[in-house]
Amino acid sequence: MTNQLNTTLLQWMQVVMRHSMRNLILFTKDRNSSMAMINALFRVHYKGKCGVSDLGDHLGVSNAAASQMLEKMVQQGLVARIEDPQDRRNKLISLTPEGNVLVRESMEARQGWLTELVDLLSPAEQEQIQTSLQLLIDKTATLDQKNI
Amino acid sequence: MTNQLNTTLLQWMQVVMRHSMRNLILFTKDRNSSMAMINALFRVHYKGKCGVSDLGDHLGVSNAAASQMLEKMVQQGLVARIEDPQDRRNKLISLTPEGNVLVRESMEARQGWLTELVDLLSPAEQEQIQTSLQLLIDKTATLDQKNI
DNA sequence: CTTTATAGTTTAGCGCGCTTAACTATTTAG
DNA sequence: CTAAATAGTTAAGCGCGCTAAACTATAAAG
Numbered sequence: 001m002t003n004q005l006n007t008t009l010l011q012w013m014q015v016v017m018r019h020s021m022r023n024l025i026l027f028t029k030d031r032n033s034s035m036a037m038i039n040a041l042f043r044v045h046y047k048g049k050c051g052v053s054d055l056g057d058h059l060g061v062s063n064a065a066a067s068q069m070l071e072k073m074v075q076q077g078l079v080a081r082i083e084d085p086q087d088r089r090n091k092l093i094s095l096t097p098e099g100n101v102l103v104r105e106s107m108e109a110r111q112g113w114l115t116e117l118v119d120l121l122s123p124a125e126q127e128q129i130q131t132s133l134q135l136l137i138d139k140t141a142t143l144d145q146k147n148i
Numbered sequence: 149m150t151n152q153l154n155t156t157l158l159q160w161m162q163v164v165m166r167h168s169m170r171n172l173i174l175f176t177k178d179r180n181s182s183m184a185m186i187n188a189l190f191r192v193h194y195k196g197k198c199g200v201s202d203l204g205d206h207l208g209v210s211n212a213a214a215s216q217m218l219e220k221m222v223q224q225g226l227v228a229r230i231e232d233p234q235d236r237r238n239k240l241i242s243l244t245p246e247g248n249v250l251v252r253e254s255m256e257a258r259q260g261w262l263t264e265l266v267d268l269l270s271p272a273e274q275e276q277i278q279t280s281l282q283l284l285i286d287k288t289a290t291l292d293q294k295n296i
Numbered sequence: 297c298t299t300t301a302t303a304g305t306t307t308a309g310c311g312c313g314c315t316t317a318a319c320t321a322t323t324t325a326g
Numbered sequence: 327c328t329a330a331a332t333a334g335t336t337a338a339g340c341g342c343g344c345t346a347a348a349c350t351a352t353a354a355a356g
Contacts, residue, residue, distance in 0.1 A: 005274045005281075009262050010255055012281045015288050016164065017255075018194055021187050026208045034313085035183055039169050046166055052334060060174045065314055067335055089322045089333040107158055107165075113291070114157050120287045126153045132280035133153075133160045139268045140163050143261070182343085200304060213344055215305055237303040237352045300355075307348080315340085324331070 020110035027109040031102070036061070037073060038106050041095065044079060045103050049092040052081075078102060168258035175257040179250070184209070185221060186254050189243065192227060193251050197240040200229075226250060 028034050036059050043058050044050050050058075056066030070093060073079045078099040084090035095103070118126065176182050184207050191206050192198050198206075204214030218241060221227045226247040232238035243251070266274065 003263075003266055003274070005266050005269070005278045006259075006263060008278050008281045008285070009266070010259060011285055013164065013168070013258065013262075014190075014255060015285055016161065018190055019288075020161070021183075021190065022206060022208075025183060025187060029208055035169075035173060036313090039173060042162075042166055042169070053332095058170060060170075060177055061313085062315060063334065064316080064336085067333095068313075071335085087323070087333085091334065107162060110161065111154075111158060113288075114161075115151075115154060116291055117284065117288055118151055118153050118157070120291060121153070121283070125283060126151070128276075129280040129284060130153045130156050132277040133156045135269070135273060136265065136277060137156070137159055137163055140167075140261075140265055143264055143268060184343090201302095209343085210345060211304065212306080212346080215303095216343075219305085235303085235353070239304065298356085300353100302353075303351085305348105305350075308346090310344085310346105312342090312344100313340105314342100315338105317337090319336075320334085322331100322333080324329100326327100326329080 019113045023110045023112070024106065027106055032076075033102070036069060037078075038102075040066075040069065040073070041078065041099055041103050041106075044093055044095050045100070049094050051090050052093065055093065073099075167261045171258045171260070172254065175254055180224075181250070184217060185226075186250075188214075188217065188221070189226065189247055189251050189254075192241055192243050193248070197242050199238050200241065203241065221247075 024035075024038070028038060039059060040055050043055060052066050052070060053063040055070070056063040059066065061069075070079065070081060074081050076098075077096055080094050080096055081091050082094075084092050121129065172183075172186070176186060187207060188203050191203060200214050200218060201211040203218070204211040207214065209217075218227065218229060222229050224246075225244055228242050228244055229239050230242075232240050269277065
């Protein structure tokens with residue numbers, strides 16, 4: 001808990017936050033989007049198909065709000081909303097190609113400083129960090145499998 | 149640009165995003181705050197004293213909007229707003245102790261999964277990652293000094 | 297000094313996103 | 327077959343945060 005790596009991770013998150021958050025906010029403004037929409041896109045991107053209320057729960061809003069937001073996103077062509085053949089009360093939300101593009105672009109919008117950062121590192125340093133991050137990514141994946 | 153580390157960093161950012169963003173959104177709701185406020189707090193936390201319009205520029209809103217937001221934050225006791233003795237047209241925004249607490253808590257709100265993640269790592273792995281992240285943090289600091 | 301520029305505040309008005317509540321459609325339970 | 331439960335949509339209303347514009351106060355320039 002008072003682990004040293006924990007502290008370092010938190011510091012690193014602060015650095016990431018400081019550099020990326022502003023870009024993300026400006027990005028959502030630029031694209032007539034919102035934090036909630038981007039977050040929903042990421043959720044669908046990761047989970048695959050989602051229900052309307054499921055997304056609402058995830059964002060901490062009512063299913064009415066989620067339904068309204070998704071209607072907008074459908075009109076913008078970011079997601080598809082099709083009836084679940086198994087249970088026709090459900091709607092399955094999935095990403096369209098445009099939605100996938102927006103997910104990628106929202107990442108790239110925050111990425112600018114990262115390429116500058118990488119340029120400051122020697123090849124050896126890059127390789128070491130590469131290995132470390134890959135480890136974190138893999139371990140997070142196993143963590144996620146437990147927690148659904 | 150098509151660097152491998154770059155790709156990995158982007159992947160890692162995606163992981164961080166997926167796990168932290170929802171918590172942050174829920175955190176701002178819980179505290180009667182907003183992404184803009186949290187972002188402003190982080191800016192002041194990092195830069196020290198800021199002007200009103202400076203913060204508005206940073207968030208991509210008018211100085212009127214910034215002034216209104218800061219008025220709210222002053223009332224909430226998150227920031228102090230004092231006249232610059234050097235140029236009395238300026239107001240200097242700084243964090244109060246409460247503001248500092250909120251910065252820290254907003255980090256901790258996103259941290260939950262990180263401690264779980266660390267628990268999955270062996271001491272050797274932890275040390276390697278620790279070193280790598282510290283390197284990233286240090287290099288970012290030198291990067292920031294150039295870009296003000 | 298007077299003029300112009302700069303920093304911030306205040307006000308009015310507008311649009312957006314949320315909630316509640318009523319409604320439709322489908323499925324499950326009795 | 328009817329009643330209850332579940333998933334989603336729609337409509338009305340409300341509050342919040344934004345902008346534009348007018349305003350105050352201070353500083354810099356002519």
